[in-house]
Amino acid sequence: EEPPAAAPVDFLQELPSYRSVRRRRGGSQELGPAPPGTAGSRGAAARALLQDRDQQDARPAREKPLSMAEKRRFRDFQQADTEHLSRWKKWRGANSKSLKKALREVKGLSSYLVLWRHDIRSIEGKFGTGIQSYFSFLRFLVLLNFIIFILMFSFVILPIIISKYGIFNNSIAYTSPKNIEDNCTIYEPSDNKGLVYFYNYLIDLFSGTGFLEVTSLFYGYYTIDAVWISVMRYNLPLAYLLTTFACLGLSLLWIIVRCVEGFKQNLVHDADPFQSYCNKVFAGWDFCITDPNAARLKHRSLQYELHTDLLEEMLKQKITERTMKEKLRIYSLRVFINIIVIAILSGCFYSIYRVTVFSQEKSSVIDNANSLVKLLEQYLPSMVITLANFIAPLIFSFLIQFEEYTPAFEIKLTLMRCVFVRLANIGVLLFSLWSQISDCDTDECKPCGYNYELYPCWESDVGQEMYKLMIFDFIVILGVALFVDYPRKLLVTHCPCKLVQWFGLQEFGISDNILEIIYGQTICWIGTFFSPLLPAIATIKYFIIFYVKKIVLIHTCKPAARPIRASSSNFFFLVVLLIGLVLGFFPVGISIGHIPSSKACGPFRNFSTSWEVIPDTILGFPTLLQKILFAMGSEAFAVPFFMIVCIIMFYFIALARAHERAVEQLKEQLVLESRDKMFLIRKIAEAQRH
Amino acid sequence: GRREGSGAMGGSASLIPRDLLGEYQELTFLSKQEILLAYKRFSELLPREERENACSVRVPKSHILTLPELRANPFQHRICHVFSTSETGDDSMSFEDFLDMLSVFSDSATSDIKSHYAFRIFDFDDDGTLDRKDLEQLVNCLTGQGEESRLSSAEMEQLIQNILDESDIDRDGTINMSEFQHVVSRSPDFASSFKIVL
Numbered sequence: 001e002e003p004p005a006a007a008p009v010d011f012l013q014e015l016p017s018y019r020s021v022r023r024r025r026g027g028s029q030e031l032g033p034a035p036p037g038t039a040g041s042r043g044a045a046a047r048a049l050l051q052d053r054d055q056q057d058a059r060p061a062r063e064k065p066l067s068m069a070e071k072r073r074f075r076d077f078q079q080a081d082t083e084h085l086s087r088w089k090k091w092r093g094a095n096s097k098s099l100k101k102a103l104r105e106v107k108g109l110s111s112y113l114v115l116w117r118h119d120i121r122s123i124e125g126k127f128g129t130g131i132q133s134y135f136s137f138l139r140f141l142v143l144l145n146f147i148i149f150i151l152m153f154s155f156v157i158l159p160i161i162i163s164k165y166g167i168f169n170n171s172i173a174y175t176s177p178k179n180i181e182d183n184c185t186i187y188e189p190s191d192n193k194g195l196v197y198f199y200n201y202l203i204d205l206f207s208g209t210g211f212l213e214v215t216s217l218f219y220g221y222y223t224i225d226a227v228w229i230s231v232m233r234y235n236l237p238l239a240y241l242l243t244t245f246a247c248l249g250l251s252l253l254w255i256i257v258r259c260v261e262g263f264k265q266n267l268v269h270d271a272d273p274f275q276s277y278c279n280k281v282f283a284g285w286d287f288c289i290t291d292p293n294a295a296r297l298k299h300r301s302l303q304y305e306l307h308t309d310l311l312e313e314m315l316k317q318k319i320t321e322r323t324m325k326e327k328l329r330i331y332s333l334r335v336f337i338n339i340i341v342i343a344i345l346s347g348c349f350y351s352i353y354r355v356t357v358f359s360q361e362k363s364s365v366i367d368n369a370n371s372l373v374k375l376l377e378q379y380l381p382s383m384v385i386t387l388a389n390f391i392a393p394l395i396f397s398f399l400i401q402f403e404e405y406t407p408a409f410e411i412k413l414t415l416m417r418c419v420f421v422r423l424a425n426i427g428v429l430l431f432s433l434w435s436q437i438s439d440c441d442t443d444e445c446k447p448c449g450y451n452y453e454l455y456p457c458w459e460s461d462v463g464q465e466m467y468k469l470m471i472f473d474f475i476v477i478l479g480v481a482l483f484v485d486y487p488r489k490l491l492v493t494h495c496p497c498k499l500v501q502w503f504g505l506q507e508f509g510i511s512d513n514i515l516e517i518i519y520g521q522t523i524c525w526i527g528t529f530f531s532p533l534l535p536a537i538a539t540i541k542y543f544i545i546f547y548v549k550k551i552v553l554i555h556t557c558k559p560a561a562r563p564i565r566a567s568s569s570n571f572f573f574l575v576v577l578l579i580g581l582v583l584g585f586f587p588v589g590i591s592i593g594h595i596p597s598s599k600a601c602g603p604f605r606n607f608s609t610s611w612e613v614i615p616d617t618i619l620g621f622p623t624l625l626q627k628i629l630f631a632m633g634s635e636a637f638a639v640p641f642f643m644i645v646c647i648i649m650f651y652f653i654a655l656a657r658a659h660e661r662a663v664e665q666l667k668e669q670l671v672l673e674s675r676d677k678m679f680l681i682r683k684i685a686e687a688q689r690h
Numbered sequence: 691g692r693r694e695g696s697g698a699m700g701g702s703a704s705l706i707p708r709d710l711l712g713e714y715q716e717l718t719f720l721s722k723q724e725i726l727l728a729y730k731r732f733s734e735l736l737p738r739e740e741r742e743n744a745c746s747v748r749v750p751k752s753h754i755l756t757l758p759e760l761r762a763n764p765f766q767h768r769i770c771h772v773f774s775t776s777e778t779g780d781d782s783m784s785f786e787d788f789l790d791m792l793s794v795f796s797d798s799a800t801s802d803i804k805s806h807y808a809f810r811i812f813d814f815d816d817d818g819t820l821d822r823k824d825l826e827q828l829v830n831c832l833t834g835q836g837e838e839s840r841l842s843s844a845e846m847e848q849l850i851q852n853i854l855d856e857s858d859i860d861r862d863g864t865i866n867m868s869e870f871q872h873v874v875s876r877s878p879d880f881a882s883s884f885k886i887v888l
Binding site for chain 1: 715716717718719720722725758759761762763764765773775776786787789790793795798800801802803806807808812825828829830831832833834839841845848849852853856857859860862870874875876877878879880882884885886887
């Protein structure tokens with residue numbers, strides 16, 4: 001490919017495309033000759049703009065890249081232009097203008113309502129957008145949990161409160177068991193009445209048993225069939241189930257909307273936009289940095305990042321040049337390391353399973369052991385899970401060095417493995433709980449479908465486990481901040497010992513912190529069905545964690561040497577949150593649809609499974625509606641629907657491919673046009689010389 | 691007309707005529723509170739005597755560069771140069787230039803206008819295209835001043851070649867305005883990093 005020859009510069013300057021750029025840039029300095037007969041040079045620039053770009057006249061003045069004085073002139077010309085329009089159009093124009101003004105006012109006011117706006121902005125100025133993305137994510141979770149709690153409260157708890165306190169002359173119809181064996185309905189939560197020690201209350205508070213078990217915190221409280229508000233019958237079981245679905249569906253929708261917001265352009269291209277050099281260079285500098293120290297660190301990290309990326313490119317070059325023998329060695333090493341990783345994971349899962357079984361067995365045995373020991377036994381699963389969540393990432397980041405991937409891929413793979421460990425641990429806990437609940441070697445399960453002797457109200461038990469996980473997670477976060485971060489900082493500032501200085505202040509590990517809160521949020525989602533007040537606890541927990549983490553960041557952390565870019569982290573963590581949510585659908589779905597609901601407590605006493613309340617309600621609808629709804633749930637509808645969705649998806653994929661091909665062709669055309677232009681200019685210059 | 695003040699924010703009598711305030715709201719992407727805050731910060735850069743008619747006074751570049759938002763910015767000189775409408779070419783800024791700058795860097799500015807001004811800021815020799823020299827200066831601004839913080843010449847070559855491969859569509863060795871706007875529209879970090887808020 002021949003290099004473009006240097007065309008004479010003066011020709012280039014007369015090209016129309018070049019002139020339009022210069023005119024757009026220039027202010028009053030770049031006016032070019034005024035066409036004869038027009039008004040003075042003052043209006044020439046604005047008029048030239050109007051003539052040049054007819055179709056963009058409709059844009060308001062502030063979207064034009066002009067100085068303030070020119071924007072004024074442009075706007076005056078726009079208004080003069082509209083003088084000749086009809087009355088209707090003028091009225092419409094004035095209306096839309098005042099509407100936009102009103103919207104702007106509302107936006108300005110509502111920006112004050114944004115939670116923690118000032119805090120996050122100051123963090124952004126001092127630490128950059130990478131760390132700020134963590135705090136924005138935390139704020140998003142606080143809002144999400146608050147909205148979920150409001151939903152649960154208004155549809156499930158509020159009717160009960162209204163009728164309990166006798167407002168509006170109403171009553172509650174408690175569920176009476178029909179057609180169930182008596183054994184299944186025996187449920188006596190040890191509600192500590194009478195003389196109890198104070199520390200019993202404390203233990204109950206931490207493990208969700210005792211007095212807490214019979215409150216509205218857990219599923220067992222809602223043994224209500226219907227609530228009569230004046231003459232209306234409010235079907236509480238149906239409301240409970242539908243509200244749970246609504247909460248999960250709302251979370252799904254909100255996360256997807258946020259995912260897509262920052263990611264509109266990328267769906268067509270296959271090149272990774274985050275790794276592109278243009279992104280790193282043109283969008284590399286954080287213009288919000290105000291602190292000179294932070295600026296210095298940003299310079300260093302940019303230099304390091306560019307250096308590493310260029311190095312990585314050379315590494316990729318080397319990778320393609322690997323010999324067969326080397327490839328074999330590396331692939332066998334990778335397989336071996338993956339086997340080790342799987343072995344470690346299995347070890348984690350098995351230990352969680354055994355510990356959960358052990359803890360459940362111990363809790364059902366009533367003995368006079370020391371209450372602290374009992375509390376520890378209750379918290380054993382949580383402790384093992386937290387330990388596994390802490391150790392596994394360390395091992396993974398150690399092992400990945402031997403696998404010889406490119407640095408960017410190393411980070412991604414380690415993160416994916418850590419995410420998998422955290423989410424799978426919750427899954428294993430739930431699985432072991434279910435295996436206990438449905439443990440039927442003898443005829444234990446026959447009457448009710450589950451192990452009614454040990455678990456008369458199994459949903460409350462699952463709710464208690466989720467509650468314990470959440471409380472323990474919160475305690476660990478506070479404990480680490482108080483007993484690990486602060487002493488470390490005190491040690492580093494006051495102890496001149498070399499070993500301590502080498503250890504240094506801790507870095508604010510964004511990915512670790514975000515995985516921590518995603519883990520907590522997954523627990524909250526899974527636990528919402530079993531414990532309706534759990535979102536409220538999660539809101540308070542994340543609210544407190546914001547301030548704790550902010551203090552830890554400002555007082556004990558040093559900025560990271562290799563910071564994660566804001567957008568890639570935002571998108572990646574929203575994707576992981578989405579994975580957590582989707583994984584959370586499975587336990588809730590299985591509990592609702594497959595495992596028989598407990599007959600001793602809860603709103604679904606009279607149904608075989610929790611899901612059954614919906615077909616039951618549909619049977620009460622008019623016959624036509626019934627037929628339609630049942631038809632929608634049958635295979636005769638589902639299979640054609642699925643096929644149509646597949647066809648639509650294939651159509652869009654084909655459309656995207658066609659667009660991609662068109663873009664490629666246009667790009668090639670542009671290259672050819674540019675070469676043509678250079679060729680013609682050279683010819684003209686030669687012809688002129690002769 | 692009536693004068694609106696940022697009285698709640700305290701300080702000296704900082705007043706903008708109300709119709710002028712409305713006009714600024716219409717011609718920029720800033721809200722009323724942001725304009726008043728900008729007025730307050732701008733008049734603080736002036737000596738006391740001149741604060742009354744801050745709207746019509748020009749502030750020399752050295753004063754503007756003392757603002758914390760610009761003080762740590764490696765593109766501070768380019769920003770002043772691009773937004774200044776000074777006839778004498780000394781890059782001094784009037785209040786309206788200052789508002790223009792804040793408007794482009796605000797949250798609600800369109801990505802079109804941001805990328806337009808980003809192009810002008812990065813165009814160090816003001817010739818309307820980003821050629822190799824411009825890109826080299828840009829990368830040096832990013833990695834910091836000082837000899838030890840620059841990339842080696844081999845790395846610089848490789849980096850500039852990669853950038854041109856990604857963005858130079860017509861393969862003429864330079865990036866013009868539309869190519870720049872195209873490549874920046876696909877950049878996910880641009881909107882969040884090209885932002886200054888007082």
